Amino acid sequence: MFNLFSSVWYIFLALLLLMLLVTVHELGHYLVGKLFKFKIDEFAVGFGPKIAQKKRKNGELITLRAIPLGGYCAFRDSTFDEPKPFPEYESDESESSESGDKLSRQGGGQNESSRQGESLSGSQIGHLGSSDSGKSGDIKNETEHSHKGSSYLDDKAKDNSSSLETTHLKDFTAQHPAKRIAVLSGGIIFNFIFAVILAFILLAGFGENLMVVRYELPVYNEAGTYQIGTASVNSETSGAYQAGLLEGDIIVAINGSNVHFFHGPNPYLNHLGRQIQRRLNRGYDNIPITVYRRGVGEITENVQIGTTVRTRTVYREGAGYISEEFTSPNSLGIFIGFERLNRGVWFAFTNAVAFCLKLAWFMLSLLGSIVTGVIGLSSIAGPVGTIGAISGVISDAVTHASIEVVISLAILISVNLAVFNALPVPALDGSRIIFTTIEWIRRKPIDRHVEAYIHFAGFLMLIGFVIFIDLFNALR
Numbered sequence: 001m002f003n004l005f006s007s008v009w010y011i012f013l014a015l016l017l018l019m020l021l022v023t024v025h026e027l028g029h030y031l032v033g034k035l036f037k038f039k040i041d042e043f044a045v046g047f048g049p050k051i052a053q054k055k056r057k058n059g060e061l062i063t064l065r066a067i068p069l070g071g072y073c074a075f076r077d078s079t080f081d082e083p084k085p086f087p088e089y090e091s092d093e094s095e096s097s098e099s100g101d102k103l104s105r106q107g108g109g110q111n112e113s114s115r116q117g118e119s120l121s122g123s124q125i126g127h128l129g130s131s132d133s134g135k136s137g138d139i140k141n142e143t144e145h146s147h148k149g150s151s152y153l154d155d156k157a158k159d160n161s162s163s164l165e166t167t168h169l170k171d172f173t174a175q176h177p178a179k180r181i182a183v184l185s186g187g188i189i190f191n192f193i194f195a196v197i198l199a200f201i202l203l204a205g206f207g208e209n210l211m212v213v214r215y216e217l218p219v220y221n222e223a224g225t226y227q228i229g230t231a232s233v234n235s236e237t238s239g240a241y242q243a244g245l246l247e248g249d250i251i252v253a254i255n256g257s258n259v260h261f262f263h264g265p266n267p268y269l270n271h272l273g274r275q276i277q278r279r280l281n282r283g284y285d286n287i288p289i290t291v292y293r294r295g296v297g298e299i300t301e302n303v304q305i306g307t308t309v310r311t312r313t314v315y316r317e318g319a320g321y322i323s324e325e326f327t328s329p330n331s332l333g334i335f336i337g338f339e340r341l342n343r344g345v346w347f348a349f350t351n352a353v354a355f356c357l358k359l360a361w362f363m364l365s366l367l368g369s370i371v372t373g374v375i376g377l378s379s380i381a382g383p384v385g386t387i388g389a390i391s392g393v394i395s396d397a398v399t400h401a402s403i404e405v406v407i408s409l410a411i412l413i414s415v416n417l418a419v420f421n422a423l424p425v426p427a428l429d430g431s432r433i434i435f436t437t438i439e440w441i442r443r444k445p446i447d448r449h450v451e452a453y454i455h456f457a458g459f460l461m462l463i464g465f466v467i468f469i470d471l472f473n474a475l476r
Contacts, residue, residue: 015069017390018386020410021417023045024191025187025191025417026071026073028190030043030073032182032186038175040076041059041061042062042073042074043060043061043063043073044064044073045064045071046064048066049066051064077171077172178440188421188422188429191414191417192360192414196352197352198407199356202404204344206340207342208342210341211251211259212248212337212339213240213251213336215233215247217232221315228315231311232311233308233310233335234308234311234325237306237307238332239331240332241334248293249291249293253289254275255287255289272336276305276332286302286305287302288302289301292341305332307330310325310326311325356415360415360418360419363419364419382467382470385470385473390413393405393409394406426457427455428458428462
């Protein structure tokens with residue numbers, strides 16, 4: 001029962017973290033929209049039925065909805081009520097409008113007599129429809145009365161026209177494309193800025209979890225409950241030892257490629273293996289390794305790539321625990337440990353943006369690998385898989401009291417939201433930015449109905465894809 005409660009609690013925390021990052025995204029749209037004085041009808045956290053709401057004095061509705069897997073910022077838009085183009089598009093028509101006004105003024109006498117005729121007709125209709133239709137009256141008085149009625153109706157028509165025009169000018173699609181692009185980009189930018197702030201907190205407060213040079217490591221039994229011996233490197237066959245790398249040196253760059261805090265153990269080792277192979281493919285038998293040595297600073301040494309002789313403790317039937325030698329080809333002659341390195345506030349300040357940019361590029365590269373088939377669909381997750389993975393990380397973080405792990409995860413998700421929404425996929429911000437840019441270049445929007453259908457189709461495809469991914473991973 002306790003395990004069930006814990007699982008539900010961690011899932012709740014995962015949803016809370018995801019909702020926080022989605023809300024940051026929507027807040028970006030909202031604040032940039034407010035900056036440009038866009039009319040906003042609703043700012044919603046979540047989807048589905050309303051749980052709570054608050055209406056502001058300006059008419060904006062702030063709502064909390066039942067399904068915590070998204071949110072939205074609803075801008076005022078009467079797109080399908082035949083909206084006029086934004087004012088800049090009408091500048092070319094202003095001259096023809098002015099010439100039409102001139103012709104109208106030139107024919108003033110004829111127009112005046114026409115208006116008088118219309119007024120008389122109006123008085124007759126009004127008279128026949130009035131409760132005093134049986135009473136006689138002076139034609140002159142009736143005409144004057146009809147003029148007053150006509151003037152009143154004209155004024156009301158002008159007021160209504162002005163009201164409609166004012167309402168239209170508040171619509172999202174009536175704003176200049178540059179403003180709309182800024183609003184559409186707001187969510188992407190806010191997610192990235194939030195990731196940068198978290199990266200600064202992580203680097204300044206906890207440092208980076210980087211690879212450490214080890215020449216000896218403890219060996220534990222299969223259950224990991226007690227140490228059974230050691231694994232060590234033969235220093236005479238170790239390129240790193242011969243190059244002068246010391247136990248405890250922290251590796252910060254391999255072959256000129258920086259190692260980043262968002263890498264985990266497996267990506268670190270894969271990165272090291274790729275860089276070694278790249279050097280060998282280019283005909284080199286060594287590789288530059290940059291390490292940070294406490295009390296000294298950064299040092300770069302060319303490490304020989306070769307076959308390393310190692311010793312480890314193993315269990316053999318009938319012999320018990322024994323030491324045996326084994327060789328590692330294309331090796332630097334080290335074991336890899338992990339240790340956090342905090343290089344101070346200034347380093348965190350100057351590197352937070354670069355780290356997030358590198359992370360965004362890493363995600364784009366990963367996406368490219370998925371599209372080209374280099375990486376299978378099993379490496380990505382839908383909403384259910386994502387929530388499960390997040391809750392698992394939060395559970396481990398709570399167990400080991402590692403808040404930095406949760407911060408790292410939040411950085412990863414926030415950058416992922418920025419990259420994902422920037423993609424030119426219908427229904428996403430990137431696609432809407434492209435449509436708006438095309439409109440700006442053409443000085444004429446693509447048919448709003450066609451654009452809406454395209455985005456709706458894209459939305460259905462995205463929903464179908466993520467459901468398919470969850471089902472695929474569940475059945476695999």
